[in-house]
Amino acid sequence: MNHDEDFTEFAGACAERLRTTAFMLCRDWHLAQDLTQSTLTKLYLGWRRVRQADNLTAYAQKVLVRVYLDHRRRRSSTETVTAAVHEAGYRHQPDLRLTMLDALAHLPPRDRAIVILRYFEDLSVEQVADALDVPASVVKTQTRRSLERLRGLLAADQLALLG
Amino acid sequence: MTEELRSLLREELSAERPPPLGDLVGSAVRDGRRIRRRRRFAGAGAGTALAAVVAVAVALGGPSAPAPGPDAGIVAASPSATLDTRIPATPEAMLVLLRALVPPGKTADFAKAGGKDLQVQMSLDRGHGPALIRVSVAGYPSVPGTGKPKVTVQEMFDTCTQSLVVRADWPGGLTVQADLSTCRPSRGGSTATPPALTDEEATAVVSDPRWGAGMDPSLVRAGEQDFPHLATFGQGPR
Numbered sequence: 001m002n003h004d005e006d007f008t009e010f011a012g013a014c015a016e017r018l019r020t021t022a023f024m025l026c027r028d029w030h031l032a033q034d035l036t037q038s039t040l041t042k043l044y045l046g047w048r049r050v051r052q053a054d055n056l057t058a059y060a061q062k063v064l065v066r067v068y069l070d071h072r073r074r075r076s077s078t079e080t081v082t083a084a085v086h087e088a089g090y091r092h093q094p095d096l097r098l099t100m101l102d103a104l105a106h107l108p109p110r111d112r113a114i115v116i117l118r119y120f121e122d123l124s125v126e127q128v129a130d131a132l133d134v135p136a137s138v139v140k141t142q143t144r145r146s147l148e149r150l151r152g153l154l155a156a157d158q159l160a161l162l163g
Numbered sequence: 164m165t166e167e168l169r170s171l172l173r174e175e176l177s178a179e180r181p182p183p184l185g186d187l188v189g190s191a192v193r194d195g196r197r198i199r200r201r202r203r204f205a206g207a208g209a210g211t212a213l214a215a216v217v218a219v220a221v222a223l224g225g226p227s228a229p230a231p232g233p234d235a236g237i238v239a240a241s242p243s244a245t246l247d248t249r250i251p252a253t254p255e256a257m258l259v260l261l262r263a264l265v266p267p268g269k270t271a272d273f274a275k276a277g278g279k280d281l282q283v284q285m286s287l288d289r290g291h292g293p294a295l296i297r298v299s300v301a302g303y304p305s306v307p308g309t310g311k312p313k314v315t316v317q318e319m320f321d322t323c324t325q326s327l328v329v330r331a332d333w334p335g336g337l338t339v340q341a342d343l344s345t346c347r348p349s350r351g352g353s354t355a356t357p358p359a360l361t362d363e364e365a366t367a368v369v370s371d372p373r374w375g376a377g378m379d380p381s382l383v384r385a386g387e388q389d390f391p392h393l394a395t396f397g398q399g400p401r
Contacts, residue, residue: 040191134301135280
């Protein structure tokens with residue numbers, strides 16, 4: 001199997017999953033599509049080296065998260081945070097209950113990535129630390145903080161699921 | 164908890180209606196080929212240009228090519244890093260900086276985290292008993308970006324070894340975090356102690372622009388001299 005065929009087989013198998021992870025990170029399917037394509041392009045360019053990775057899927061997730069964080073960094077100077085405005089309102093209006101995805105969107109980008117990689121992609125603390133280039137202790141700290149924040153944001157019937 | 168959180172996310176995702184995936188893989192391959200062609204072309208162009216420069220230099224009897232400086236490329240993680248003289252940080256250098264940044268008091272219990280993590284600890288006694296401070300540097304690029312960091316202060320109620328977490332997130336992605344303890348181990352348990360730093364003092368510590376995965380050579384040299392045999396603290400769950 002040649003370089004392109006090998007890559008295409010891997011990319012075809014993981015593209016959908018990467019795009020889903022990207023969507024959870026950014027909550028925008030079109031941006032998720034772009035982030036996934038950028039990720040796959042990076043993987044293609046380094047495929048000779050990338051294919052030697054022990055866990056190709058985890059490596060692809062790592063590249064995706066970095067592409068996403070780079071995207072956020074480029075945009076951060078033009079965005080404003082509105083999370084604090086909505087929190088109290090959601091708590092007192094069950095009809096406007098936050099979904100888990102809504103709640104995740106209130107976390108800072110890197111903390112959101114930690115929760116998604118830990119709890120949705122099921123990566124270990126060490127794998128998440130490697131993906132985000134932070135010490136394992138930071139992953140543990142931020143996971144705990146993020147779960148606390150999510151508990152505070154989610155409606156009462158969902159609290160039990162995190163308790 | 165893990166499974167419940169995961170199933171909640173899956174349930175919400177199943178209600179989503181994503182657009183068709185389309186030829187995502189084919190587009191990535193085409194983009195990749197285009198970038199590769201451009202790089203080859205740029206490389207060939209640069210090679211031709213360099214050969215021309217060398218030929219002219221030889222013809223004029225000057226030096227054949229400029230030699231890179233001794234520190235070239237040591238800290239190449241970010242564009243800003245190449246503009247200063249920073250070299251890879253060490254836990255020992257972090258302790259030198261931390262000791263310099265805290266208010267006067269008796270310092271002790273110097274240690275670093277295991278592995279390659281840039282995390283150190285030190286106790287500071289300002290007359291009320293020693294209290295532990297842990298500082299970690301994480302993220303990339305390796306040095307603070309321009310501008311000011313966003314600092315967050317959070318009280319943690321479930322662990323006295325990390326009662327106060329003060330974090331500086333620099334533009335560009337670098338994070339410096341200080342964990343302040345309000346207890347110290349004692350026979351048969353732990354003894355309560357006030358945190359070593361106030362919120363404002365801790366904020367000043369984590370906001371210092373000298374932190375980074377690259378640090379000033381003088382700090383690295385001072386670390387080698389002051390902490391030649393640094394102890395290692397555990398990395399278990401806290």
